[in-house]
Amino acid sequence: MLSTTPVRLILRGILLVAAAAASSIASAEDGYDLWLRYRPLAPALRAQYATKPTAIFVERRSSRLAAAASELQRGLSGLLARPIPVSGLRDGAIVLTYTNCSPTGAYRLRSVRLHGHPVTLVSGCGDVGTLYGAFALLRLVQTARPIEHLDLSDAPKLSLRMLDHWDNLDGTVERGYAGASLWNWRELPKIDKRMIDYARANASIGINAVVLNNVNADARILTPLYLRKVAALADAWRPYGIRIFLSARFSAPIELGGLKTADPLDPSVRAWWRAKADEIYRVIPDFGGFLVKANSEGQPGPQTYHRTHADGANMLAAVLAPHGGTLLWRAFVYSGAATDDRAKQAYAEFAPLDGKFASNVIVQVKNGPIDFQPREPFHPLFGAMPHTRLAIEVQVTREYLGENAGIVWLGTMWSEALRSRTARPEPNSQVLDAISAMAGVANIGSDRDWSGSDFDQANWYAFGRLAWNPAADPARVAEDWTRMTWGNDPRVVKPIVAMMMTSREATVDAMTPLGLAHQMASDHHYGPGPWVSDQPAPLWNPTYYNRADAHGIGFDRTATGSNAVAQYASQIARCLADLRCVPDSELLWFHHVSWTYRLRSGETLWNALVDRYDSGVADIAGMNSTWSRLAPHVDPQRHAAVAGSLRRQLLEAEWWRDASIAYFQSLSKLPLPPGHSAPAHPLAWYEAVRFDTVPGFLAPGIGSCRTSVVTRGDPPCAP
Ligand code: GCV
Secondary structure (H helix, E strand, C coil): EEECCCHHHHHHHHHHHHHHHHHCCCCCCCCCCCCCCCCCCCHHHHHHCCCCCEEECCCCCHHHHHHHHHHHHHHHHHCCCCCCEEECCCCCCCEEEECCCCCCCCCCEEEECCCCCEEEEEEEECCHHHHHHHHHHHHHHHHHCCCCCCCEEECCCCCCEEECCCCCCCCCCCCCCCCCCCCCCCCCCCHHHHHHHHHHHHCCCCCEEEECCCCCCCHHHCCCCHHHHHHHHHHHHHCCCCCCEEECCCHHHHHHCCCCCCCCCCCCHHHHHHHHHHHHHHCCCCCCCEEECCCCCCCCHHHHHHCCCCHHHHHHHHHHHHHHEEEECCCCCCCCCCCCCCCHHHHHHHHHCCCCCCCCCEEECCCCCCCCCCCCCCCHHHHHCCCCEEEEECCCCCCCCCCCCCCCCCCHHHHHHHHCCCCCCCCEHHHHEEEEEEECCCCCCCCCCCCCCCHHHHHHHEEEEHHHCCCCHHHHHHHHHHHHHHHCCCHHHHHHHHHHHHHHHHHHHHCCCHCCCCCHHHHHHHCCCCCCCCCCCHHHHHHHHHHHCCCCEECCCCCCCCCCCHHHHHHHHHHCCCCCCCCCCHHHHHEECCCCCCCCCCHHHHHHHHHHHHHHHHHHHHHHHHHHHHHHHHHHHHHHHHHHHHHHHHHHHHHHHHHHHHHHHHHHHHCCCCCCCCCCCCCHHCCCCCCCCCCCCCCCCCCCCCCHHCCCCCCCCCC
16 A cells, blocks of 8 residues: 655656556466476487487386486476387387485486487486486576486485575565465375475475474464375475475464463473474474574564573574474574664574584574674674584575565675675685585466566576585576576576576665675565664664765774674685775775765765666666667566566666665765765655565464564563
């Protein structure tokens, strides 16, 4: 619902664009098939596969080999435009087999002779390895690469590759921009085809774990009614190598068990959780474990009882351990009331607990110290917990990056985080050396195209590929996805990959350049709000993060300010604290500088800031033009959908730039540098923009509550 004139104008533009996109949607290329489209390769490309493969031979009985065979049959028959049967051993066959080796999930693809037949042998470490190998072989054909004289092996670098859904039991999705939840709780335990297609997509990129429900958890997911439904999903996904985890509400013993406390050291609480774990494993023998958000944004946790995060995590880990389960404990904690820099809070709470967590606990740390901003430095905990198993958590859904508008490919962003140098324990250690798992907050909903746009699918894909191999080359991942999704025509592949590779930086520039962060409008995080300073907790205000005034801008995190730099290894901290060394991209994250401060390029800060906003918008305009030129080479349905989405992205980028410049200029009082035009409207126009509803925001769920709600007078979260 709109409440002001400016917002009406912005939205009218956006809605027209969206309507134009929607009107062209028919059924053929509606995005449902994701990167598993299996449309016939162009005849010239198909020619290289003329003599093989001829068939698929399954050497051992296993539901996963059966899934692999069925996928190969479907994929190869489609790509090669000829039937590829599942049959006995014959020349040119693909042979599926596995052995007990490690690591689980590894595979080898080899051209060999078997009982006198030349075949392509797909052999896995465990049958799940064969499944991954089958998808790898399919990928070779999808991307038109040769499969003659093959000897190729690969293995997952991380054992846990997990999608975290923030789905509520009422069907809403927190920070979801792709429609309602995929999980049809009313229909389950009945399994529909879409659940299988979801599992196929995940398996194709190596995802092996799924958390079904929001970390702002509803305890009812642990009741027998829901567990029966969860068990049905676990059964359906087992052939695809996917284990289910659940977000557990720490106060469940009170809410479900009628206990008076959820104190982790209370014997009755421990007994309640032990019985609950036993009950879960009776119906789901390979249940993965729990994910817990505790004492964060109003969620209950051990600190309510003056216990530590380790006390809480270890109590739950102990009940999972006999069943082989894992406990993921989130390090996303901060207190709205704290006076210290928000960026320092998680480290302050968790670093002293290093070595105190049980061996089946993984501490799940967001990529940056604040909250999935378009750009953040890496989280200092990655260099501070050498005796604790760590997971990196990234956000696939674009809460802070324009939701589902246009193209913002996150492979480059995650790779930047994963490859950040922590310098601990070795001088060259990187974040990727410190982790044993990777979790991604899913961008998947019940929209026909799964992720809210064709290009948002690419983020799901990139997440899986980087979780499999955090050192993977993002350009190669982008190229694979492009070929699989848009075809192998170089006139299409090259420009799309180029757009993907630059899209995130363009978005950073248009929204929060030079290390700015959290400048989004409050709560729903849609659109700019750098002037906002009326939130009840100081650290929910964008002004808290930009610290802009008449003299300058930026958050001093050096020793003269919050000294957050001290949480990094000394050689990293020294550089970040030094204006001659800190990268421009993180300048205002770590430093407060005057508007006339000169960057190493010689430009003043003010001029550079305006320049970055403009170049972000220009890059997004460039993506619009590139996409227009692709019209002759892309099917009309998807071309129109992406064109509409890119136009919306451009409108929103202009809005971000103009609103931000209008606000910062009201403080700096400096003229715009030559060649830059003034914002389209006065500052008051942008400040008046209000939205009553934005998808994914404040999705209600029984038992879930958020600090922002609490402080506005709603009843506090239990207990
Ligand atoms: C699930 C941010 C988001 C919240 C989210 C939270 C978290 O604060 O805005 O919607 O809550 O992160 O990661 O727990």
